[in-house]
Amino acid sequence: MPELPEVEVLVRHLAPIVRGRKILDVQVYRAKTVAPTSPSEFARILRGTRFEEVSRRGKYLVFGIRAAQRSGPSALIGHLGMTGRMYLLDADVALPKHAAVVFYLGRENFVFEDTRYFGRLNFDARPFQRLGPEPLEVEFTVESLGQALARSTQPVKVKLLDQSVVAGIGNIYASEVLFRARVSPCTSACRLKADRVAHLRKAIRETLAEAIECGSTVPLDFSGYGDREGHFYFGRAPRAPDFYEKRLRVYDRAGEPCARCGCTIRRIILASRSTYYCPHCQRT
DNA sequence: CACCATGTTCCTTG
DNA sequence: CCAAGGAACATGGT
Numbered sequence: 612m613p614e615l616p617e618v619e620v621l622v623r624h625l626a627p628i629v630r631g632r633k634i635l636d637v638q639v640y641r642a643k644t645v646a647p648t649s650p651s652e653f654a655r656i657l658r659g660t661r662f663e664e665v666s667r668r669g670k671y672l673v674f675g676i677r678a679a680q681r682s683g684p685s686a687l688i689g690h691l692g693m694t695g696r697m698y699l700l701d702a703d704v705a706l707p708k709h710a711a712v713v714f715y716l717g718r719e720n721f722v723f724e725d726t727r728y729f730g731r732l733n734f735d736a737r738p739f740q741r742l743g744p745e746p747l748e749v750e751f752t753v754e755s756l757g758q759a760l761a762r763s764t765q766p767v768k769v770k771l772l773d774q775s776v777v778a779g780i781g782n783i784y785a786s787e788v789l790f791r792a793r794v795s796p797c798t799s800a801c802r803l804k805a806d807r808v809a810h811l812r813k814a815i816r817e818t819l820a821e822a823i824e825c826g827s828t829v830p831l832d833f834s835g836y837g838d839r840e841g842h843f844y845f846g847r848a849p850r851a852p853d854f855y856e857k858r859l860r861v862y863d864r865a866g867e868p869c870a871r872c873g874c875t876i877r878r879i880i881l882a883s884r885s886t887y888y889c890p891h892c893q894r895t
Numbered sequence: 896c897a898c899c900a901t902g903t904t905c906c907t908t909g
Numbered sequence: 910c911c912a913a914g915g916a917a918c919a920t921g922g923t
Contacts, residue, residue: 613901643918670902693902694920709920727919729902738903765913774903781901862901883915885899 612691615746615779616822618670621697624833626665628699629674629721633661636715644711644725645733653733656683657714669742669778672697684734692729698722698833742778746815751777757808760800767803767811768796769882777815783862786887788818790861795893796879796886825858861887 612621637657639650648656656678663675672689689697699719700706706713707724712732714721723732743759744751759776760767770776771785780788789796792814794807803811860870864887865878874891 617901690902692918693900726921727900727902729918731903763912769913772902783901882913 612696613670613693614781614784615667615670616784616819616826618667618672618691618779619823620826620831621691621833622665622667622672623827624831625672625697629662629665631661631663632716632721634658634714635717638713638715639711640713641711641725641728643728644723644731646731647735648733656734657687668739668745669774670781671738686734686736688731688733688736689723690731690738692725692727692731694726695730696722696724696833698724700834741775743773743775744777746777746779746819751812751816753805753809753812756812757803757805760803760808763800765800766796766881767794767798767800768886770800771815772882772884779819780815782884783859784818784822786862787822787859788814789893790888791818793892795895796881796888798895822858861889863887 612618634657637654639645639653642650645653657676660676660678663677665675666673670690672691674687674689676685676687689695691697695711698721699716700722702715702718702720706720706722709724709726709728710722711725711728711730712723723730744755756777759773760770763770768785768789771780771788772782786796788811792807792811794803794811794814861876864876867876868874869876869889869892872889872891874889876887877890879886879888
């Protein structure tokens with residue numbers, strides 16, 4: 612569940628149901644998930660604390676925690692990797708096969724499930740140092756984006772995936788943003804002129820805001836025990852409402868007609884990641 | 896068996 | 910020091 616819109620929707624979902632809850636016990640099933648803290652230390656630090664506010668930075672989740680008294684970390688930091696999920700589960704329901712960390716809250720468990728174990732849940736805030744601006748905040752200006760892009764000859768799509776340029780865009784929304792901006796994913800970052808950078812910034816903000824809006828207006832099943840229709844980030848589901856179908860315009864649509872011009876959507880590889888675009892609408 | 900998958904970090908090379 | 914490219918991490922779907 613990895614890009615900024617999905618994380619934002621998850622944060623909004625979790626905040627009201629987790630805030631104020633006391634962690635009675637902690638079980639770490641994957642030591643690597645909580646590294647560099649050891650599982651025993653991780654549990655010792657969190658046992659007896661309460662969750663406070665939940666927020667987000669880029670694709671990272673930030674859980675404020677209030678210890679009983681002693682000093683210690685004030686926040687638990689989570690990253691979903693490629694397949695991470697977080698949700699409350701009734702205590703009498705069996706844990707999923709790939710539960711990485713489970714917090715016992717009483718009648719419910721707070722579960723971090725992660726099939727591929729690329730995700731993290733620890734106290735390590737160092738990754739924040741390398742993050743660029745939040746795309747939906749005022750700090751994300753045409754100037755900051757232009758300066759970041761001007762230093763590279765790489766394809767602009769590759770730079771959108773660089774979290775130090777702007778935080779939160781992943782492989783799906785990189786293609787979606789460029790389609791909206793009508794910019795070719797292959798365009799060298801430093802060759803984009805000021806007006807195109809401004810257009811790109813606008814497309815980034817609109818694409819992400821729209822995705823958050825979409826995820827916020829749909830009943831979601833974060834536990835993943837329902838079918839794919841409950842997970843808006845999968846983009847397309849057979850019997851989903853129309854806006855599910857229309858949400859992703861080019862991602863995973865190779866061979867399909869472009870919604871704007873009818874030209875066939877292409878798939879290419881950039882920096883060893885699949886990239887989708889309309890060769891007619893995105894010529895430069 | 897082959898290839899693909901929402902991400903980040905580390906290592907090498909220039 | 911930096912930029913760029915690729916492997917590694919790990920599991921499952923097709």
